Amino acid sequence: MSAFFASRWVQCPPHVEDDQAGLPDGFRAGAVAAGIKQSGVLDVGLLVCDAPDAVSAARFTRSGVLAAPVIVCREHARLDGLRAVAANAGNANAATGLPGLDAALAMQEAAAAAAGVDSDRVAVASTGVIGVPLDPERVCTGLARAAGQLRAAGDEAFTEAILTTDAFPKRASLSVTLPSGVVRLSAQAKGAGMIEPSFATMLCFVQTDAALEPQTAELLLGVCVKRSFDRISVDGQLSTNDTVILQCSGASGVRVAPESEDELRLGEALDALLRMLAVMIVRDGEGSKRVGRIVVRGGHDEGVERAARAVANSPLVKTALHGADPNWGRIAQAVGAALRGTAPLSVDIAIEGIAVCSDGAAVAHDVDALNAAAAGVEIEYAVGLPGDGSETEVFFSDLGHEYVSINAEYTT
Amino acid sequence: MSAFFASRWVQCPPHVEDDQAGLPDGFRAGAVAAGIKQSGVLDVGLLVCDAPDAVSAARFTRSGVLAAPVIVCREHARLDGLRAVAANAGNANAATGLPGLDAALAMQEAAAAAAGVDSDRVAVASTGVIGVPLDPERVCTGLARAAGQLRAAGDEAFTEAILTTDAFPKRASLSVTLPSGVVRLSAQAKGAGMIEPSFATMLCFVQTDAALEPQTAELLLGVCVKRSFDRISVDGQLSTNDTVILQCSGASGVRVAPESEDELRLGEALDALLRMLAVMIVRDGEGSKRVGRIVVRGGHDEGVERAARAVANSPLVKTALHGADPNWGRIAQAVGAALRGTAPLSVDIAIEGIAVCSDGAAVAHDVDALNAAAAGVEIEYAVGLPGDGSETEVFFSDLGHEYVSINAEYTT
Numbered sequence: 001m002s003a004f005f006a007s008r009w010v011q012c013p014p015h016v017e018d019d020q021a022g023l024p025d026g027f028r029a030g031a032v033a034a035g036i037k038q039s040g041v042l043d044v045g046l047l048v049c050d051a052p053d054a055v056s057a058a059r060f061t062r063s064g065v066l067a068a069p070v071i072v073c074r075e076h077a078r079l080d081g082l083r084a085v086a087a088n089a090g091n092a093n094a095a096t097g098l099p100g101l102d103a104a105l106a107m108q109e110a111a112a113a114a115a116g117v118d119s120d121r122v123a124v125a126s127t128g129v130i131g132v133p134l135d136p137e138r139v140c141t142g143l144a145r146a147a148g149q150l151r152a153a154g155d156e157a158f159t160e161a162i163l164t165t166d167a168f169p170k171r172a173s174l175s176v177t178l179p180s181g182v183v184r185l186s187a188q189a190k191g192a193g194m195i196e197p198s199f200a201t202m203l204c205f206v207q208t209d210a211a212l213e214p215q216t217a218e219l220l221l222g223v224c225v226k227r228s229f230d231r232i233s234v235d236g237q238l239s240t241n242d243t244v245i246l247q248c249s250g251a252s253g254v255r256v257a258p259e260s261e262d263e264l265r266l267g268e269a270l271d272a273l274l275r276m277l278a279v280m281i282v283r284d285g286e287g288s289k290r291v292g293r294i295v296v297r298g299g300h301d302e303g304v305e306r307a308a309r310a311v312a313n314s315p316l317v318k319t320a321l322h323g324a325d326p327n328w329g330r331i332a333q334a335v336g337a338a339l340r341g342t343a344p345l346s347v348d349i350a351i352e353g354i355a356v357c358s359d360g361a362a363v364a365h366d367v368d369a370l371n372a373a374a375a376g377v378e379i380e381y382a383v384g385l386p387g388d389g390s391e392t393e394v395f396f397s398d399l400g401h402e403y404v405s406i407n408a409e410y411t412t
Numbered sequence: 413m414s415a416f417f418a419s420r421w422v423q424c425p426p427h428v429e430d431d432q433a434g435l436p437d438g439f440r441a442g443a444v445a446a447g448i449k450q451s452g453v454l455d456v457g458l459l460v461c462d463a464p465d466a467v468s469a470a471r472f473t474r475s476g477v478l479a480a481p482v483i484v485c486r487e488h489a490r491l492d493g494l495r496a497v498a499a500n501a502g503n504a505n506a507a508t509g510l511p512g513l514d515a516a517l518a519m520q521e522a523a524a525a526a527a528g529v530d531s532d533r534v535a536v537a538s539t540g541v542i543g544v545p546l547d548p549e550r551v552c553t554g555l556a557r558a559a560g561q562l563r564a565a566g567d568e569a570f571t572e573a574i575l576t577t578d579a580f581p582k583r584a585s586l587s588v589t590l591p592s593g594v595v596r597l598s599a600q601a602k603g604a605g606m607i608e609p610s611f612a613t614m615l616c617f618v619q620t621d622a623a624l625e626p627q628t629a630e631l632l633l634g635v636c637v638k639r640s641f642d643r644i645s646v647d648g649q650l651s652t653n654d655t656v657i658l659q660c661s662g663a664s665g666v667r668v669a670p671e672s673e674d675e676l677r678l679g680e681a682l683d684a685l686l687r688m689l690a691v692m693i694v695r696d697g698e699g700s701k702r703v704g705r706i707v708v709r710g711g712h713d714e715g716v717e718r719a720a721r722a723v724a725n726s727p728l729v730k731t732a733l734h735g736a737d738p739n740w741g742r743i744a745q746a747v748g749a750a751l752r753g754t755a756p757l758s759v760d761i762a763i764e765g766i767a768v769c770s771d772g773a774a775v776a777h778d779v780d781a782l783n784a785a786a787a788g789v790e791i792e793y794a795v796g797l798p799g800d801g802s803e804t805e806v807f808f809s810d811l812g813h814e815y816v817s818i819n820a821e822y823t824t
Binding site: 066 | 475510541647741744757
């Protein structure tokens with residue numbers, strides 16, 4: 001029984017339990033309202049690992065336009081030994097030039113002083129509006145105050161402090177039974193718009209009290225990000241600030257050796273955790289009412305990837321999903337557009353297991369059953385292309401009036 | 413003075429006049445309500461060139477999923493000598509398999525009989541819903557009736573018969589003064605959604621009474637399509653049915669020789685005509701209130717093209733355009749996402765000539781002037797990338813509530 005694993009697409013592994021018990025041993029977090037957001041809500045968070053030999057791994061956006069905090073992480077932090085994470089919402093500190101870089105460095109320094117660690121052991125992350133100067137004073141004062149709030153149950157406040165247009169927080173605490181003992185795993189994520197990560201995503205911070213070698217942390221995070229945040233799209237918009245960080249305190253005393261059964265089981269737990277968070281981000285896609293999953297099978301990795309992304313990002317497919325309209329012609333169109341120059345292309349399409357198109361042509365089907373299936377909350381589309389051996393999936397949100405309202409009526 | 417050239421981005425050349433005088437000599441058109449659309453409006457059109465030695469050129473969608481009429485045109489028509497065009501709205505005859513191919517062939521046969529020409533001299537075109545069988549009886553009966561309606565002023569009815577979600581018809585009649593004499597040029601286009609053509613677009617039929625060799629028709633149409641319909645996007649969605657056809661009757665007696673001043677002037681007129689129609693299609697983008705033009709300059713053809721498409725198709729940029737919000741951070745984000753892996757990328761951004769970002773960082777600007785500029789009907793965005801020598805443009809519509817309503821609430 002788990003409140004967290006609430007999608008039929010992500011199973012809770014049998015050795016994983018949703019314990020809702022805060023951060024793993026060795027971690028504390030806190031957050032304050034520092035005035036970055038005008039609304040006066042929590043907007044600066046600090047998360048600290050108390051273990052001097054903490055091990056970590058990180059992934060960042062591949063955008064050509066990198067936010068200042070991403071640059072600071074990549075150039076001024078020991079990414080395999082991060083002790084602390086400092087994050088703010090309300091301002092992305094992106095396209096802010098040298099003053100922005102200085103602000104991100106000041107943020108790193110202030111967090112280091114507040115956490116009592118070296119500055120190269122601190123990762124910084126920001127999310128919010130692009131192109132507006134970030135006031136370093138406010139962030140730094142906020143971080144000093146946040147240090148006074150640090151506690152094991154501080155993940156709830158920390159999660160709130162990183163929200164932007166999110167309609168709900170995305171957070172989990174799991175206990176994971178490994179052959180060598182029980183470890184805990186927690187994560188805090190945000191994201192609802194400007195979402196189509198590539199090798200990383202939005203902001204997501206993951207903690208475990210398992211003891212991992214840096215290579216193991218790197219491997220597990222890399223594989224699991226590829227299967228989770230790299231497979232979602234709200235609006236096809238890669239951000240300037242996407243950041244995922246995994247920190248390991250080792251405080252459980254359970255050592256996860258490379259290529260061990262422990263590594264496999266921890267990997268399964270991390271995989272389920274990140275996939276569920278990824279689906280939650282899509283479900284929170286700005287104004288989203290329904291979530292789609294497109295699965296494309298065929299003979300070419302590149303072809304199935306392009307077709308899946310084209311369907312997931314088609315405003316025609318997304319509006320049809322929103323309107324509970326099983327308009328599969330738009331799926332055929334999106335696939336054909338993604339694979340231009342390949343006509344005549346044999347395409348099979350099924351919606352919720354109901355075949356609607358075979359070898360490029362409509363097939364008779366139960367229209368009432370199809371309409372009923374399209375009215376669900378999670379809709380699965382399957383596309384078959386010629387050949388076999390390759391398969392991919394993308395989770396995507398619909399496109400509704402609220403997305404337009406959120407993005408046309410406010411500067412975000 | 414021209415009612416047709418209503419965009420500051422497309423100038424009416426001095427030797428061109430908007431004469432609103434119907435089809436050029438040698439052409440007749442007609443349309444009927446054939447019951448393809450349930451609303452009972454005009455939905456089948458026939459356009460005939462009376463010259464036995466008519467010369468033509470054509471461009472089609474490059475989608476991997478081709479509609480039946482596109483396949484029939486490519487495989488069963490003499491594209492350099494088309495006499496007639498048969499078109500219907502209300503059904504795209506796409507993803508309809510062999511019955512769809514048979515219906516398109518029947519449509520070609522019926523138009524040939526109605527026009528009194530060989531069937532390989534007939535192009536067919538369809539637009540409307542995908543994946544629904546097209547009733548060949550209705551179309552063929554309609555074409556026979558349309559033959560009784562053929563007249564020089566029939567372009568108005570023909571244009572109406574090809575509309576789908578279009579809010580207004582797109583049609584022009586021009587007179588063009590060439591060194592060797594005066595010729596006329598007319599065109600009928602449709603398109604409002606599923607619009608991001610590649611080497612062709614939607615439906616557009618162009619007629620002239622100038623006498624051109626097939627190679628000249630091919631060259632002029634190819635160049636002008638690349639500069640018009642290939643540079644627009646409503647929703648980034650390449651259609652299965654895009655078709656552009658140029659027919660030349662020669663009835664004016666004015667011969668346009670290859671590489672002549674006549675060819676140059678006629679090319680300028682055709683260029684202005686197709687560019688204006690392209691902007692009209694964007695302006696009629698489903699639910700669109702404002703039109704954007706993104707111009708990207710830099711050192712690499714591929715880079716400027718990718719950046720321009722990314723901006724034009726970003727739902728974040730498009731909703732900001734809709735909301736008159738000069739949110740240039742979203743332009744920086746879209747460019748960075750298009751050129752991933754290139755950080756640090758030097759980006760300059762200007763909106764309506766007001767510089768807002770230089771070398772990747774915000775620059776001080778007159779906020780009131782910027783807000784006023786963003787509230788116009790045509791908004792120009794300029795992006796500068798490193799290097800020079802390459803430049804491209806894309807015209808795009810905004811994304812508003814009506815796009816969602818049109819596409820979420822109706823099967824189109």
